Amino acid sequence: MSNAIERTASAYSREHADVYDVVHAARGRDWAVEADNVVRLVQERLPGARSLLDVACGTGAHLERIRFLFPHVAGLELSDAMREIATRRLPGVPIHPGDMRDFHLDEQFDAVTCMCFSIAYMQTPEDLGRAAASMARHLVPGGVAVVEPWWFSEQFLDGYVTGSVAERNGSVISRLSHSVRDGRATRMTVRYTVAESTGIRDFTEQEILSLFTEDEYLAAFEQAGIRAEHLPGGPNGRGLFLGVRD
Numbered sequence: 001m002s003n004a005i006e007r008t009a010s011a012y013s014r015e016h017a018d019v020y021d022v023v024h025a026a027r028g029r030d031w032a033v034e035a036d037n038v039v040r041l042v043q044e045r046l047p048g049a050r051s052l053l054d055v056a057c058g059t060g061a062h063l064e065r066i067r068f069l070f071p072h073v074a075g076l077e078l079s080d081a082m083r084e085i086a087t088r089r090l091p092g093v094p095i096h097p098g099d100m101r102d103f104h105l106d107e108q109f110d111a112v113t114c115m116c117f118s119i120a121y122m123q124t125p126e127d128l129g130r131a132a133a134s135m136a137r138h139l140v141p142g143g144v145a146v147v148e149p150w151w152f153s154e155q156f157l158d159g160y161v162t163g164s165v166a167e168r169n170g171s172v173i174s175r176l177s178h179s180v181r182d183g184r185a186t187r188m189t190v191r192y193t194v195a196e197s198t199g200i201r202d203f204t205e206q207e208i209l210s211l212f213t214e215d216e217y218l219a220a221f222e223q224a225g226i227r228a229e230h231l232p233g234g235p236n237g238r239g240l241f242l243g244v245r246d
């Protein structure tokens, strides 16, 4: 049995959400290590920080760790499927539905994070600015923003391909991706094949990730009242923006 479904997504589908953790773990991601690093950066800038909002929290894997390090944590997530997984995983932790461009939670946090390139789903510098402003609005003065960008425009490798295979409870999942430059964005085609006891199925997703420049990110943060710098390198090669709200 094989059925191929193609769709365009920035809010993740149920099929994508179902394989997200196992596929990313097979690609070497360790959310606990990433979370510890983020918390260290926050505490260096704001000793005594006690609350954190994870924007585009996905399946809640970072919060699963951070909830034991800060007394109050919450998530915000656009995709129903990802949010349902996070909610199941984190009983008692509020996981709000919402779009990072425009959300209002009626509370402020000591830290706001937005990890794994989620910010690059913003398709224009205006939307990037809206997302930065929304994050700033939810930070206390002196609060810390940690945002993981996608590749900067000049770094992107046109035609890049990669693949990985993961196993889970007797099923095998492969992920192949092909990325091309499409104007000021990366157009990534990602093909998943899931082999399980009932047969083999495929689905393909198109992801559009904006290739903002470092200066565009910095301008968006500055305009939102966040003084930010880019720390190159980890956790996934694209570095992190680390900022403090005025």
Ligand SMILES: C[S@@+](CC[C@H](N)C(=O)[O-])C[C@H]1O[C@@H](n2cnc3c(N)ncnc32)[C@H](O)[C@@H]1O
Residues within 6 Å of the ligand: 010, 011, 012, 055, 056, 057, 058, 059, 061, 062, 076, 077, 078, 079, 082, 098, 099, 100, 101, 114, 115, 116, 117, 118, 121
């Ligand atoms: C690559 S995943 C990252 C998930 C998680 N932060 C992590 O590090 O594993 C991107 C997430 O961003 C979410 N997302 C995409 N656009 C969004 C938006 N405009 N507002 C909020 N979440 C969004 C997707 O639904 C998905 O869960």
